[in-house]
Structure formats: structure tokens, C-alpha cells
Amino acid sequence: xxxxxxxxxxxxxxxxxxxxxxxxxxxxxxxxxxxxxxxxxxxxxxxxxxxxxxxxxxxxxxxxxxxxxxxxxxxxxxxxxxxxxxxxxxxxxxxxxxxxxxxxxxxxxxxxxxxxxxxxxxxxxxxxxxxxxxxxxxxxxxxxxxxxxxxxxxxxxxxxxxxxxxxxxxxxxxxxxxxxxxxxxxxxxxxxxxxxxxxxxxxxxxxxxxxxxxxxxxxxxxxxxxxxxxxxxxxxxxxxxxxxxxxxxxxxxxxxxxxxxxxxxxxxxxxxxxxxxxxxxxxxxxxxxxxxxxxx
Amino acid sequence: xxxxxxxxxxxxxxxxxxxxxxxxxxxxxxxxxxxxxxxxxxxxxxxxxxxxxxxxxxxxxxxxxxxxxxxxxxxxxxxxxxxxxxxxxxxxxxxxxxxxxxxxxxxxxxxxxxxxxxxxxxxxxxxxxxxxxxxxxxxxxxxxxxxxxxxxxxxxxxxxxxxxxxxxxxxxxxxxxxxxxxxxxxxxxxxxxxxxxxxxxxxxxxxxxxxxxxxxxxxxxxxxxxxxxxxxxxxxxxxxxxxxxxxxxxxxxxxxxxxxxxxxxxxxxxxxxxxxxxxxxxx
Numbered sequence: 001x002x003x004x005x006x007x008x009x010x011x012x013x014x015x016x017x018x019x020x021x022x023x024x025x026x027x028x029x030x031x032x033x034x035x036x037x038x039x040x041x042x043x044x045x046x047x048x049x050x051x052x053x054x055x056x057x058x059x060x061x062x063x064x065x066x067x068x069x070x071x072x073x074x075x076x077x078x079x080x081x082x083x084x085x086x087x088x089x090x091x092x093x094x095x096x097x098x099x100x101x102x103x104x105x106x107x108x109x110x111x112x113x114x115x116x117x118x119x120x121x122x123x124x125x126x127x128x129x130x131x132x133x134x135x136x137x138x139x140x141x142x143x144x145x146x147x148x149x150x151x152x153x154x155x156x157x158x159x160x161x162x163x164x165x166x167x168x169x170x171x172x173x174x175x176x177x178x179x180x181x182x183x184x185x186x187x188x189x190x191x192x193x194x195x196x197x198x199x200x201x202x203x204x205x206x207x208x209x210x211x212x213x214x215x216x217x218x219x220x221x222x223x224x225x226x227x228x229x230x231x232x233x234x235x236x237x238x239x240x241x242x243x244x245x246x247x248x249x250x251x252x253x254x255x256x257x258x259x260x261x262x263x264x265x266x267x268x269x270x271x272x273x274x275x276x277x278x279x280x281x282x283x284x285x286x287x288x289x290x291x292x293x294x295x296x
Numbered sequence: 297x298x299x300x301x302x303x304x305x306x307x308x309x310x311x312x313x314x315x316x317x318x319x320x321x322x323x324x325x326x327x328x329x330x331x332x333x334x335x336x337x338x339x340x341x342x343x344x345x346x347x348x349x350x351x352x353x354x355x356x357x358x359x360x361x362x363x364x365x366x367x368x369x370x371x372x373x374x375x376x377x378x379x380x381x382x383x384x385x386x387x388x389x390x391x392x393x394x395x396x397x398x399x400x401x402x403x404x405x406x407x408x409x410x411x412x413x414x415x416x417x418x419x420x421x422x423x424x425x426x427x428x429x430x431x432x433x434x435x436x437x438x439x440x441x442x443x444x445x446x447x448x449x450x451x452x453x454x455x456x457x458x459x460x461x462x463x464x465x466x467x468x469x470x471x472x473x474x475x476x477x478x479x480x481x482x483x484x485x486x487x488x489x490x491x492x493x494x495x496x497x498x499x500x501x502x503x504x505x506x507x508x509x510x511x512x513x514x515x516x517x518x519x520x521x522x523x524x525x526x527x528x529x530x531x532x533x534x535x536x537x538x539x540x541x542x543x544x545x546x547x548x549x550x551x552x553x554x555x556x557x558x559x560x561x562x563x564x565x566x567x568x569x570x571x572x573x574x575x576x577x578x579x
Contacts, residue, residue: 013482014397021394021453028450029416032427039426098302101314106321108565115561116554117511119529123536123550124327127543135330181573191298209298226418233513237533254422264426271422282418286411
């Protein structure tokens with residue numbers, strides 16, 4: 001027995017170390033994914049013992065569901081507008097990348113929005129947009145841009161943009177901190193060499209700085225796309241998908257169908273579509289990570 | 297350094313720069329400032345439309361103590377703490393073991409398992425929602441703190457394993473080989489040699505996971521329903537419906553909910569940022 005342990009220790013130990021994490025991860029992440037994928041082919045109210053197999057029925061129904069298309073379109077709006085946060089974050093990082101006189105404190109305060117919960121951010125912006133109390137209308141009316149107050153969160157056309165704007169606040173802060181860290185790691189030698197060659201300003205930014213910031217840009221884009229597709233909290237707290245589902249996204253639509261309407265199979269089908277969309281980004285991220293792994 | 301260090305420009309430009317920085321900071325945090333100011337006001341001020349002037353009455357103590365007296369906010373905060381702290385401990389425990397296995401042992405499936413932990417981080421919560429909710433109900437853990445903790449531990453293990461694995465991978469192999477030559481067993485190596493070395497990474501992860509879990513709203517919505525278990529995010533959402541237009545109370549409640557993660561961030565800033573920006577620089 002002892003000999004066996006001595007001889008095979010290096011083969012057995014890693015699996016012993018991995019066991020607790022693998023068990024937890026399999027029960028709560030891997031197996032549920034498989035269950036959801038299969039549930040999407042059934043009709044189930046979440047209560048009955050029997051699930052009815054309906055093939056692609058849920059998916060066919062989805063393609064005829066207006067709320068599905070609205071949600072999908074809103075997801076696209078989220079992704080597109082969220083992608084403004086890496087460049088804006090970079091701009092703020094370049095603006096703040098200085099030393100001395102309280103700059104450390106300034107940088108942390110700029111980062112602040114990312115630390116607080118999206119529920120709190122959502123409450124802040126609900127108040128910000130409020131037609132009778134909100135800052136937005138006070139300012140716009142104050143400078144004479146509008147006469148009647150606008151109710152951004154009750155306008156079917158504007159509501160998604162208003163929520164995305166609130167979401168950009170923490171997301172820009174996140175991208176900014178990624179770029180500040182990236183800027184910190186840039187080699188001084190290259191900057192000096194380039195400036196000796198007469199390179200400066202925008203040309204320096206484009207040809208010397210940005211290529212070195214590539215790892216930061218990669219992470220900023222990945223977390224931004226994933227974050228935009230995951231959006232749920234802000235919508236739940238600010239509008240609950242309203243007015244008339246016009247601010248719904250797939251994540252919220254799924255929750256509503258399963259929990260509020262007891263349509264678990266239909267919900268699982270929506271979740272599956274969201275999962276497939278995100279898999280593209282996950283696969284892209286994984287290949288990049290594993291490639292870097294091989295280079296090392 | 298890029299852009300040009302500000303010490304190298306003229307004094308006027310330097311002053312202008314600093315003024316610009318503080319003005320933009322003020323604008324950037326305007327929504328937050330408004331929230332603070334509102335939490336100090338009386339309801340009369342709000343219904344009269346005094347949002348931006350000096351509060352006619354300072355209601356700081358009244359509003360903040362009102363939140364605790366008229367709502368279960370104290371309970372919500374305690375629940376958040378009871379969910380967050382065990383999650384951090386559990387996730388760090390299981391993932392430091394797994395991360396060591398993935399970083400320093402060669403075996404088939406190593407890279408597959410690593411990819412699985414990375415991929416798990418990015419999946420949408422909705423694909424897990426129905427099965428995890430049903431599992432929690434079946435285990436009799438629906439509407440309990442332990443039910444939430446178990447899920448959070450499992451999910452956060454993905455990110456923690458990814459982070460710690462890269463950290464441990466960078467430790468020199470010769471350290472471990474030397475310990476093996478001295479006859480140390482594999483587990484002894486982990487506990488005596490590796491664990492002390494990864495303390496900075498564990499600290500970084502602890503603050504990050506604390507913040508992530510403290511700010512979680514979705515799972516609190518899906519896995520619990522009563523006030524005695526609800527964390528502060530879900531509690532705040534419920535109170536929003538109850539308070540309606542009492543914005544001074546909503547504002548005070550929101551600020552109370554934000555204090556723990558914010559103070560965590562300021563206390564452990566270096567660790568927090570190190571964790572969040574992992575991979576943003578080369579090497």
C-alpha cells in the first residue's frame with residue numbers, strides 16, 4: 001500500500017486536489033448547462049412531474065414572438081453602445097495618467113462607479129431620469145433645450161438607450177482602470193527611443209502606445225461584450241422590462257417567462273440562444289488564452 | 297510615461313490641468329453627489345422641488361436612522377455578510393487546491409479542465425437558472441443562506457482557479473523539486489510552501505469575490521424570497537416599491553448598501569486593482 005502511494009503519488013495527488021472544485025463546478029455549472037439545453041425541447045410549468053417533449057416547438061414559437069425580437073434587438077443595442085466604453089475608458093486613462101497632487105485619489109474616485117452595485121447605480125439613474133425630480137430634466141430645462149420634461153424611462157423608443165447610458169458609467173470606469181494598469185506597464189525605453197526619432201502626440205499614441213496596450217484592449221473588449229450580454233440588474237431595477245417589454249433583453253425575457261409565467265421550457269430555449277451567442281465570444285477568448293499558454 | 301508628465305509643462309498649463317481634472321471628476325460623480333445630497337433632505341424639500349440647493353432642513357440622522365428603524369435594512373446587511381464571507385472562504389479553499397493541481401502537475405486533461413474553469417466564468421447566468429433553482433429546492437435549501445452560498449462558491453471557483461493557477465504557474469518549479477528532494481509529501485508542499493507564497497493572490501481574490509457576491513442581485517432574486525434571508529441588493533429593490541417617491545429614504549438606503557464594498561475597495565485598493573486587471577499587462 002505504502003509502495004503504491006510512493007510510486008503513484010504524482011498521478012493521484014492532482015486528482016485529489018481537484019476533487020472538491022470539480023464536484024462543485026460539475027453540480028452547479030456543467031450539469032445545469034446540459035439540463036437547460038435539454039429542457040429547451042420540453043414544455044414544463046416547473047411544478048408538474050411530467051415534462052412534455054415538443055421537439056423544436058419552443059424555438060419555433062420564439063421566432064414568432066415579438067418580445068423575443070425586441071429583446072434580441074435591444075441586446076444588439078447594448079453591445080454596440082457598450083463598445084464605446086473601451087475608447088472612452090482609454091481617453092480618461094490618458095487624461096489621468098499623471099503623478100502627484102492627489103492623482104491617486106482622483107483615479108480611485110473615477111473608478112468608484114464600478115465598485116457599487118448595479119442596483120444602486122440603477123436607483124441613481126432612475127432618479128436622474130425622473131421627469132418631475134430628475135437632474136436630467138432640471139438641467140435640460142435650465143439651459144432651455146426642452147420645454148416639457150422628457151420621461152426617458154417611459155418612452156418606448158428611448159428607454160433602452162437611457163438604461164445603456166447608466167450601464168456605461170461603471171463599464172467605462174472598468175475599462176479606464178484596465179488601461180491605467182496597461183499604461184503603467186509600458187516600457188519607458190521605447191517611448192524615449194520613439195521621441196528621439198521625432199515621434200510624438202497622436203502618432204506616438206497610434207504607433208507606439210496602442211500596440212503595447214493590446215493585452216488591455218483585448219480584456220476590455222471581452223469584458224465589455226460579456227457584460228453587455230449579461231445585462232439584467234439595471235433593467236430589472238429601472239423598468240422591469242417596460243414599458244410594454246420595450247426595454248427587455250434576452251436575459252430579462254428569460255427570467256420573466258420562467259419565473260413569472262411558469263414557462264420553464266420556453267425560458268430554457270431563450271437561455272440556450274443567449275448561451276449560443278455568448279459561446280462565440282467564450283470560444284474566441286479561450287483560443288486566445290490557450291495560444292498565449294503555448295507561447296509561454 | 298505617456299502622455300508627457302505634467303511636471304514638464306509650464307506652470308499655467310499645469311494649473312489648468314489640475315483644475316480640469318477636478319472639474320471632470322465632479323461631473324463624473326454628479327449622480328453620486330446628487331444621491332448624497334438627497335439622502336440629507338426632508339421629504340418637504342423633495343416635494344417642493346428643492347433638489348440642488350442647500351437642504352432647508354438637514355435630516356442626516358433622521359433619514360439614516362429611519363432606514364434602520366422602519367425597514368429590515370439591518371437584517372439585509374447582516375444577511376449579505378453571512379452570504380459573502382463564507383463564499384469567499386469556500387471559493388478560495390477549493391480553488392487554491394485545484395489551481396495548484398492545474399499549475400504544477402502534468403496530466404492528460406489538464407488543459408481541458410483549465411479551459412472548462414475559464415469558460416464557466418463567462419456563461420450567462422440564465423443557462424444555469426432553472427436547474428440550479430430546482431436543485432436548490434430539491435435539496436431543501438431554497439430561501440436559505442446556505443443555498444446561495446453553495447452556488448456562489450461553485451461559480452466563483454471558476455474565476456479563482458483561473459487566477460490562482462496563473463499565479464502559481466509563475467512560481468519556480470525548482471522550489472517544489474527541492475522540497476520533494478528533501479522528502480516532503482505533496483500535501484505538505486502545498487500547505488507549507490505554496491500557500492504562504494500565494495497570499496497576495498488570495499488577498500486580491502478575497503476583495504474581488506467579496507465585492508462580486510455582495511453586489512449580486514440575480515441569484516438573490518432566484519434563490520431566496522423572504523426578508524430574513526434577503527441580501528441588501530434584493531432588499532433595496534423591495535424597499536424601492538415600498539418607499540415610492542420618498543427619494544430621501546431610497547438614497548439613504550442605497551448609500552448604506554454601497555458602504556461595505558466601497559470601504560473594502562479603499563482599504564484594499566492595491567489588491568483589488570491587481571485582481572481586476574490581471575492580464576492587462578504583458579508577462
